[in-house]
Amino acid sequence: MNPVGLDVSELEPVSRRSTAEIVADRIRTAIMRGTFAPGAQLGEVDLSSRLGVSRGPLREAMQRLVAEGLLRSERHRGLFVRELGPDDVRDVYLARTAVERAAALQVLAGDRGTAVVALEIPLGAMESAAAAGDAVALADADHDFHAALVAASGSPRLRRMTEGLLVETRMCLAAFQQTAPPAAELLVEHQRLRDALRDGHTELLLDRLAAHMDDAVQRILAAMPGAA
Amino acid sequence: MNPVGLDVSELEPVSRRSTAEIVADRIRTAIMRGTFAPGAQLGEVDLSSRLGVSRGPLREAMQRLVAEGLLRSERHRGLFVRELGPDDVRDVYLARTAVERAAALQVLAGDRGTAVVALEIPLGAMESAAAAGDAVALADADHDFHAALVAASGSPRLRRMTEGLLVETRMCLAAFQQTAPPAAELLVEHQRLRDALRDGHTELLLDRLAAHMDDAVQRILAAMPGAA
DNA sequence: GATAGGCGGATTGTTGACAATCCTAGGTGC
DNA sequence: GCACCTAGGATTGTCAACAATCCGCCTATC
Numbered sequence: 001m002n003p004v005g006l007d008v009s010e011l012e013p014v015s016r017r018s019t020a021e022i023v024a025d026r027i028r029t030a031i032m033r034g035t036f037a038p039g040a041q042l043g044e045v046d047l048s049s050r051l052g053v054s055r056g057p058l059r060e061a062m063q064r065l066v067a068e069g070l071l072r073s074e075r076h077r078g079l080f081v082r083e084l085g086p087d088d089v090r091d092v093y094l095a096r097t098a099v100e101r102a103a104a105l106q107v108l109a110g111d112r113g114t115a116v117v118a119l120e121i122p123l124g125a126m127e128s129a130a131a132a133g134d135a136v137a138l139a140d141a142d143h144d145f146h147a148a149l150v151a152a153s154g155s156p157r158l159r160r161m162t163e164g165l166l167v168e169t170r171m172c173l174a175a176f177q178q179t180a181p182p183a184a185e186l187l188v189e190h191q192r193l194r195d196a197l198r199d200g201h202t203e204l205l206l207d208r209l210a211a212h213m214d215d216a217v218q219r220i221l222a223a224m225p226g227a228a
Numbered sequence: 229m230n231p232v233g234l235d236v237s238e239l240e241p242v243s244r245r246s247t248a249e250i251v252a253d254r255i256r257t258a259i260m261r262g263t264f265a266p267g268a269q270l271g272e273v274d275l276s277s278r279l280g281v282s283r284g285p286l287r288e289a290m291q292r293l294v295a296e297g298l299l300r301s302e303r304h305r306g307l308f309v310r311e312l313g314p315d316d317v318r319d320v321y322l323a324r325t326a327v328e329r330a331a332a333l334q335v336l337a338g339d340r341g342t343a344v345v346a347l348e349i350p351l352g353a354m355e356s357a358a359a360a361g362d363a364v365a366l367a368d369a370d371h372d373f374h375a376a377l378v379a380a381s382g383s384p385r386l387r388r389m390t391e392g393l394l395v396e397t398r399m400c401l402a403a404f405q406q407t408a409p410p411a412a413e414l415l416v417e418h419q420r421l422r423d424a425l426r427d428g429h430t431e432l433l434l435d436r437l438a439a440h441m442d443d444a445v446q447r448i449l450a451a452m453p454g455a456a
Numbered sequence: 457g458a459t460a461g462g463c464g465g466a467t468t469g470t471t472g473a474c475a476a477t478c479c480t481a482g483g484t485g486c
Numbered sequence: 487g488c489a490c491c492t493a494g495g496a497t498t499g500t501c502a503a504c505a506a507t508c509c510g511c512c513t514a515t516c
Contacts, residue, residue, distance in 0.1 A: 018303055019469075020291055044498070054471050056284065059499090063248055063288040064295045069388070075246055076477045076498055095385040098330030102322065157323040160297070161389055247499075272468070282501050287469090304468055304507045 019053055020060035026051065027061065031070055031081055032167050034174030038083040042071070068164050070171070084172050089220050092168045097213045099161050100146060101206060103153035108202055115152035116198045122148055123190060130183035138183055139173055145190055149197075172220050179223050189215065247281055248288035254279065255289065259298055259309055260395050262402030266311040270299070296392050298399070312400050317448050320396045325441045327389050328374060331381035332433055335425065343380035344426045350376055351418060358411035366411055367401055373418055377425075400448050407451050417443065 027047070030036055048058045062079055065071045072080045084092075107115045122144035129137035143166050150162040189212050196205035255275070258264055276286045290307055293299045300308045312320075335343045350372035357365035371394050378390040417440050424433035 018301070043496095045496095055498095056287075056470060056472095059284075060288050060291040063291045067292045067295050069385075073246065077479085078497065091383050091385050094330065094334070094383055095327075095389070098326050098386070099323075101330075102326030106322070155319050155322055157297075157319050157393070158326065161323070165385070271466095283468095284500060305509085306467065 019057040020064070023051055023053060023058055023061035024064045027065060028068075028070065028167060031065075032170040032174070034171075036081045038081050038171070040081050042079045042081065044079075068167070070167065082171075084168065086221055086224060088168070089172050089224070090217060092165055092172065093213045093217045096146075096162070096165045096169070097210060099158050099165065100150060100209060100213075103150040103155065103158050103162070104197065104205055104209060105202070106153035106155060106158075107149070107197065108200060108205070110154065112152075112197055112200065115149070116194060118148045118152055119145060119194050119197070123187075123194060126187050126190060130187045133180075133183070135181060138181060138186065139170065142186065142190070143170065149193075181219070247285040248292070251279055251281060251286055251289035252292045255293060256296075256298065256395060259293075260398040260402070262399075264309045266309050266399070268309050270307045270309065272307075296395070298395065310399075312396065314449055314452060316396070317400050317452070318445060320393055320400065321441045321445045324374075324390070324393045324397070325438060327386050327393065328378060328437060328441075329434060331378040331383065331386050331390070332425065332437060333430070334381035334383060334386075335377070336428060336430055336433070338382065340380075340425055340428065343377070344422060346376045346380055347373060347422050347425070351415075351422060354415050354418060358415050361408075361411070363409060366409060366414065367398065370414065370418070371398065377421075409447070 027036075027042075036042065042062075044055050044058060044062075048055045051058065062071060062073070066073045066079070070082060072082050074080070122141045126138060126141035126145065129135075129141055147159075147162060147166060150159050153159070189208070193205065193208055193212065196208055255264075255270075264270065270290075272283050272286060272290075276283045279286065290299060290301070294301045294307070298310060300310050302308070350369045354366060354369035354373065357363075357369055375387075375390060375394060378386050381387070417436070421433065421436055421440065424436055
């Protein structure tokens with residue numbers, strides 16, 4: 001609490017975000033959740049009327065999503081949800097490994113105590129989700145875990161990259177969300193990541209992180225229709 | 229050459245890029261070159277009239293640049309060129325190190341012969357620029373070297389990340405482009421990177437890459453006004 | 457003299473309509 | 487029956503005008 005008597009987080013967004021940003025977030029989560037199937041066409045008039053905004057801000061939001069790689073734009077054809085193939089899965093995790101490795105090293109070099117504390121929240125959520133068998137909550141917790149890890153690095157750029165990569169990860173997962181993930185195994189893997197981080201075992205942490213990513217790729221590719 | 233008798237690169241853009249994309253590229257290079265000073269406000273009507281487009285496509289382009297982190301948007305205030313401080317310099321190079329390290333490992337695991345060949349072009353340009361004392365050409369060659377390295381990894385995502393990071397690097401460099409860079413030293417550093425890559429010396433390459441990044445940070449911070 | 461309130465100018469945010477382009481379906485000639 | 491051509495419908499790309507918001511300056515008041 002500060003002298004004004006308000007939590008700083010409340011007065012931070014003195015001016016709320018732009019319409020384009022809100023629209024982009026909405027569509028991004030919709031794509032992430034699998035509401036829009038991969039390859040589906042997104043009509044501008046349809047979306048704009050459904051979201052209650054004009055086509056101007058909507059097009060601005062679309063440009064962002066195209067830049068993020070979530071949408072594919074064909075001139076005078078329309079906007080389509082990108083379809084991720086096996087190569088994309090491997091590439092997403094290759095990039096994630098690179099970014100999260102760097103983030104982990106930064107955390108180890110800095111204040112890893114607060115980082116471990118921050119990781120406990122998604123770990124708790126993951127435990128609950130695993131016990132309840134809630135696949136969506138499990139994916140959310142997984143997402144939050146890695147986001148928290150990178151956020152703890154204090155690097156805005158690593159954070160922003162991870163943000164985009166995690167969305168793509170969710171797109172990959174949404175493709176085969178009917179198959180139940182090995183919740184217990186997933187939980188243990190994340191707990192071991194936290195343990196290695198807490199104890200400051202650099203090499204162990206990096207190895208476990210790489211292995212964790214490889215496992216995920218194998219799991220996804222195994223459940224993917226046209227995987228090589 | 230294919231049966232049609234055309235280079236594939238010529239028929240790739242069957243439909244030319246959207247106006248927003250062209251505008252974004254123009255402004256991006258302008259920011260990169262330092263045409264727009266950091267912190268400068270970019271008026272929409274001014275830019276749109278100067279580029280000969282309406283405000284619609286221009287705003288779409290701006291959204292992209294904001295998403296890339298080149299511009300800062302304040303609601304009902306305007307768009308401003310982001311000013312990069314010492315922390316940003318360190319962060320850009322931290323991210324670059326992470327991405328280029330991963331790219332280098334991919335190149336080493338794949339076809340490093342063609343990669344070395346691809347690196348010779350910017351190296352030649354760098355040599356010429358160093359001999360001629362052309363700072364801009366030197367920066368261009370440096371840019372191209374690292375872009376070629378990451379492109380050789382075959383990873384679209386690493387490539388796209390690098391694209392953005394290199395633009396930010398140029399923004400950092402533009403801040404103090406009056407000071408002449410140590411051209412000879414820079415050339416040798418890049419040649420040694422190529423040598424380690426050519427000979428397949430993994431650890432040596434990674435070490436030299438990290439050292440190369442650290443050197444750059446030190447050089448930039450030393451020439452920076454308010455560096456800590 | 458310092459501060460609160462209000463006005464003018466300028467900029468951004470949003471909207472609806474117009475123009476260009478493309479895919480699809482139907483028809484025609486061979 | 488097949489290929490080509492043409493008209494229709496729908497979608498995106500672009501534009502100019504309207505509305506909302508904010509900053510700086512000025513004035514009036516304490």
